Amino acid sequence: MSKETTSKSRPWDVLHREIEEDDVVGVESALENLTPSEKARSLSRLSAEDQSKLLTMLPAADAADLVEDVPDVQAAGMIERLRPEAAAPIVEALPSDGQANLLGDLSKGAAEGILDELSSQDAAEARELLSYPDESAGGVMAKEILGYQNHWTVGDVLTDLREFADKYADYDVQYTYVVDGEDRLLGVLRLRDLVLAPSRQPITDLMIADPVSVHAEDTLEVLGDCFEQHHYIGIPVVDEENRLIGAVHRNAVLEEENRQSEEAYLESTGIVGGEELRTMGFFRRSSHRLSWLSVNVFLNIAAASVIALHQEILSAVIILAVFLPIISDMSGCSGNQAVAVSIRELTLGVIRPRDVFRVFWKEGMVGVLNGIVLGILLGGIAWLWQDNIYLGVVVGGALALNTLLAVLLGGVVPLALRGLKMDPALASGPILTTVTDVCGFLMVLTFAAKYLAELTDG
Amino acid sequence: MSKETTSKSRPWDVLHREIEEDDVVGVESALENLTPSEKARSLSRLSAEDQSKLLTMLPAADAADLVEDVPDVQAAGMIERLRPEAAAPIVEALPSDGQANLLGDLSKGAAEGILDELSSQDAAEARELLSYPDESAGGVMAKEILGYQNHWTVGDVLTDLREFADKYADYDVQYTYVVDGEDRLLGVLRLRDLVLAPSRQPITDLMIADPVSVHAEDTLEVLGDCFEQHHYIGIPVVDEENRLIGAVHRNAVLEEENRQSEEAYLESTGIVGGEELRTMGFFRRSSHRLSWLSVNVFLNIAAASVIALHQEILSAVIILAVFLPIISDMSGCSGNQAVAVSIRELTLGVIRPRDVFRVFWKEGMVGVLNGIVLGILLGGIAWLWQDNIYLGVVVGGALALNTLLAVLLGGVVPLALRGLKMDPALASGPILTTVTDVCGFLMVLTFAAKYLAELTDG
Numbered sequence: 045m046s047k048e049t050t051s052k053s054r055p056w057d058v059l060h061r062e063i064e065e066d067d068v069v070g071v072e073s074a075l076e077n078l079t080p081s082e083k084a085r086s087l088s089r090l091s092a093e094d095q096s097k098l099l100t101m102l103p104a105a106d107a108a109d110l111v112e113d114v115p116d117v118q119a120a121g122m123i124e125r126l127r128p129e130a131a132a133p134i135v136e137a138l139p140s141d142g143q144a145n146l147l148g149d150l151s152k153g154a155a156e157g158i159l160d161e162l163s164s165q166d167a168a169e170a171r172e173l174l175s176y177p178d179e180s181a182g183g184v185m186a187k188e189i190l191g192y193q194n195h196w197t198v199g200d201v202l203t204d205l206r207e208f209a210d211k212y213a214d215y216d217v218q219y220t221y222v223v224d225g226e227d228r229l230l231g232v233l234r235l236r237d238l239v240l241a242p243s244r245q246p247i248t249d250l251m252i253a254d255p256v257s258v259h260a261e262d263t264l265e266v267l268g269d270c271f272e273q274h275h276y277i278g279i280p281v282v283d284e285e286n287r288l289i290g291a292v293h294r295n296a297v298l299e300e301e302n303r304q305s306e307e308a309y310l311e312s313t314g315i316v317g318g319e320e321l322r323t324m325g326f327f328r329r330s331s332h333r334l335s336w337l338s339v340n341v342f343l344n345i346a347a348a349s350v351i352a353l354h355q356e357i358l359s360a361v362i363i364l365a366v367f368l369p370i371i372s373d374m375s376g377c378s379g380n381q382a383v384a385v386s387i388r389e390l391t392l393g394v395i396r397p398r399d400v401f402r403v404f405w406k407e408g409m410v411g412v413l414n415g416i417v418l419g420i421l422l423g424g425i426a427w428l429w430q431d432n433i434y435l436g437v438v439v440g441g442a443l444a445l446n447t448l449l450a451v452l453l454g455g456v457v458p459l460a461l462r463g464l465k466m467d468p469a470l471a472s473g474p475i476l477t478t479v480t481d482v483c484g485f486l487m488v489l490t491f492a493a494k495y496l497a498e499l500t501d502g
Numbered sequence: 503m504s505k506e507t508t509s510k511s512r513p514w515d516v517l518h519r520e521i522e523e524d525d526v527v528g529v530e531s532a533l534e535n536l537t538p539s540e541k542a543r544s545l546s547r548l549s550a551e552d553q554s555k556l557l558t559m560l561p562a563a564d565a566a567d568l569v570e571d572v573p574d575v576q577a578a579g580m581i582e583r584l585r586p587e588a589a590a591p592i593v594e595a596l597p598s599d600g601q602a603n604l605l606g607d608l609s610k611g612a613a614e615g616i617l618d619e620l621s622s623q624d625a626a627e628a629r630e631l632l633s634y635p636d637e638s639a640g641g642v643m644a645k646e647i648l649g650y651q652n653h654w655t656v657g658d659v660l661t662d663l664r665e666f667a668d669k670y671a672d673y674d675v676q677y678t679y680v681v682d683g684e685d686r687l688l689g690v691l692r693l694r695d696l697v698l699a700p701s702r703q704p705i706t707d708l709m710i711a712d713p714v715s716v717h718a719e720d721t722l723e724v725l726g727d728c729f730e731q732h733h734y735i736g737i738p739v740v741d742e743e744n745r746l747i748g749a750v751h752r753n754a755v756l757e758e759e760n761r762q763s764e765e766a767y768l769e770s771t772g773i774v775g776g777e778e779l780r781t782m783g784f785f786r787r788s789s790h791r792l793s794w795l796s797v798n799v800f801l802n803i804a805a806a807s808v809i810a811l812h813q814e815i816l817s818a819v820i821i822l823a824v825f826l827p828i829i830s831d832m833s834g835c836s837g838n839q840a841v842a843v844s845i846r847e848l849t850l851g852v853i854r855p856r857d858v859f860r861v862f863w864k865e866g867m868v869g870v871l872n873g874i875v876l877g878i879l880l881g882g883i884a885w886l887w888q889d890n891i892y893l894g895v896v897v898g899g900a901l902a903l904n905t906l907l908a909v910l911l912g913g914v915v916p917l918a919l920r921g922l923k924m925d926p927a928l929a930s931g932p933i934l935t936t937v938t939d940v941c942g943f944l945m946v947l948t949f950a951a952k953y954l955a956e957l958t959d960g
Binding site for chain 2: 115272352366372410
């Protein structure tokens with residue numbers, strides 16, 4: 045019998061028992077044996093009360109570690125249910141970028157409640173980071189950086205590093221920064237260069253002057269490009285007056301890119317907000333899905349009303365009703381492939397919204413070939429099945445033309461939406477399928493009207 | 503007039519001109535001004551011959567930089583078109599993990615041709631890295647690491663770092679490793695600790711003994727958990743005998759995770775292989791899309807044949823033909839939302855394939871509510887439009903029940919596929935929509951059969 049199937053030994057049962065018994069040591073040792081994904085999974089099996097009690101009974105630093113280990117929405121959910129006084133010490137124990145991330149995921153009220161409980165310096169720092177959008181340098185930067193004055197020597201810096209080794213334990217000391225009296229960035233000082241230099245040497249001799257830096261407002265795309273181009277682990281962030289305000293780490297950019305592409309995937313299936321875990325509240329999950337689905341019902345009805353306008357043709361050739369959903373579904377599939385490729389290329393920066401003609405041309409070629417192949421397949425089957433070549437021509441021809449239309453639209457719509465500063469992931473699908481449904485139904489029914497005598501003959 | 507709209511000054515036109523004129527300096531200065539994504543975009547506008555000539559005319563190290571800047575498939579396409587003798591120096595100039603990545607993306611023949619041209623040591627290293635799957639520690643590790651013998655002192659290490667500073671310029675020296683005479687891993691030596699230690703101290707005093715390490719076969723999930731749990735930048739990789747064979751960096755894991763989630767997104771829209779850029783060859787793009795679409799045609803026909811079996815009901819109530827594609831599409835949408843959430847939770851490790859009942863329960867609640875809301879919406883519209891409450895009951899009831907079925911299936915199918923060691927991204931959609939189409943059509947048509955008198959009354 046495996047460990048997991050014995051109900052007593054499942055990690056969330058152990059946790060539940062230790063929480064019930066108020067046994068901090070027991071809880072800590074139960075958590076210690078779990079990997080972060082096992083922690084996330086186990087916490088999601090605990091009741092909301094157990095989760096709150098667990099976070100409150102642990103020392104703040106350990107609770108903060110736990111919060112960092114689980115996915116963002118799950119962490120936000122747990123923190124939101126705590127009283128602000130209980131949540132504040134945990135938030136305080138997080139690194140600055142983690143604080144901003146978490147507070148940004150909370151409801152406005154919950155975030156304000158916690159900010160009020162923080163020390164004024166922490167609150168000010170968190171508010172500053174919160175003021176930048178997630179997908180900007182300011183949104184992903186860390187405030188834990190070391191900036192040294194330009195009159196310091198190598199020895200001064202090494203003494204400082206030694207003296208405050210404990211405080212700096214969580215800092216990235218691979219790069220430190222050299223600033224003037226007004227905090228303006230002068231250079232980057234690499235730890236590896238410090239190691240090899242005599243202790244009396246001024247750090248300005250050793251620093252890389254005029255370093256690459258980014259502005260707090262720079263987008264994720266700019267940051268991604270910057271890290272592709274330069275093989276640095278961190279890049280300093282400056283304000284408009286070139287004052288050092290933080291550093292962006294390659295990891296933070298990659299993590300944010302990851303988050304964005306997960307979001308785009310979920311949004312492309314109509315999950316509004318781009319995030320859902322089953323640990324989220326039932327009504328929130330349901331409404332995020334419904335808001336998109338209910339728009340889609342109306343678009344679907346609008347498209348299908350084309351069929352209602354041609355009922356007499358359908359009555360005459362009832363077998364066409366079999367092919368209408370097929371053409372609708374297949375065109376949607378072909379178009380969504382093109383949508384996904386366009387969104388991917390936009391993310392990589394390989395295409396820009398203005399590259400419409402290139403995409404049109406590239407998709408057009410695929411659309412012609414795939415349209416012909418799929419049209420012959422469906423048309424051939426229709427012909428053989430009903431022993432009526434005209435039926436094959438009608439449905440095969442409609443599918444071929446509609447496939448071409450679908451890939452052209454699917455390729456171009458995300459570019460147009462991005463050009464209009466809208467999110468292509470959420471809206472491309474519904475726009476695409478509505479247009480291709482209308483055109484697909486119209487084509488089948490008008491082609492059928494043309495060959496009505498031949499179709500009703502069999 | 504902006505720079506971009508003047509055809510003469512578009513970066514790919516400049517590049518084309520400099521390539522034509524064999525002007526290496528001109529090419530280099532044109533490239534220098536471009537960000538990596540602009541490089542990728544500009545290269546994709548050049549002809550295949552221009553691209554090949556460009557890579558061949560640049561010094562190998564610069565060509566390697568260019569190859570690293572553009573997306574993987576694009577780089578593979580350019581390298582594949584070069585003669586192996588021309589490609590080999592460029593591949594040789596890449597870091598070890600970049601080499602393995604690139605060679606892994608090439609056709610088997612092209613990769614072998616280049617491996618034959620490499621020095622025997624480089625070829626052996628590349629073959630070793632290639633032997634590991636992409637999503638394993640071996641597949642993402644770097645071979646450029648520093649391992650020092652356990653009898654060395656701090657001074658010895660600093661002298662080595664100073665002496666070979668040029669060679670180590672691209673190494674991550676933040677962590678170095680301590681090994682015994684047989685290359686077995688003993689400890690990790692942090693650069694920051696070296697800085698603060700007296701030169702005579704043995705490095706074994708300073709190292710972190712019994713360090714966290716991973717095995718070459720460990721999966722991406724294990725690595726992700728490991729980096730979540732420990733705040734390291736790199737983790738050593740050892741073989742079965744605990745011999746140090748490389749190091750995995752956090753960045754490499756994040757980049758591979760990114761690649762995997764992009765792949766899952768593209769596969770979920772039916773792009774077989776999980777990668778497509780419009781720089782790829784036309785036939786490859788077309789066939790990767792078609793292979794999935796053509797399977798889908800048959801599944802669609804199978805599902806729609808349910809309609810053919812109930813033609814007499816449809817003939818009697820022709821208005822139902824309007825609602826069949828709506829129910830098919832809406833159920834597909836609801837189900838795909840659940841698929842996306844399951845794939846996301848599987849990726850995060852928050853659910854395992856055996857958590858079927860939990861998913862069933864969580865989706866069931868959403869399915870009941872969303873089914874009722876969508877059913878009332880569609881049923882209400884049908885009733886008002888045709889002034890026949892029975893039509894509303896038939897289509898609304900069918901949509902409600904089918905929405906519940908779709909989210910249950912959509913939630914569970916990815917878990918089942920993962921449990922069977924299959925890729926949920928590619929297959930979940932078609933399985934889902936085929937079943938929901940069959941059931942949706944059956945429900946509408948059998949409900950309609952039950953109320954046939956009332957439906958034909960209006």
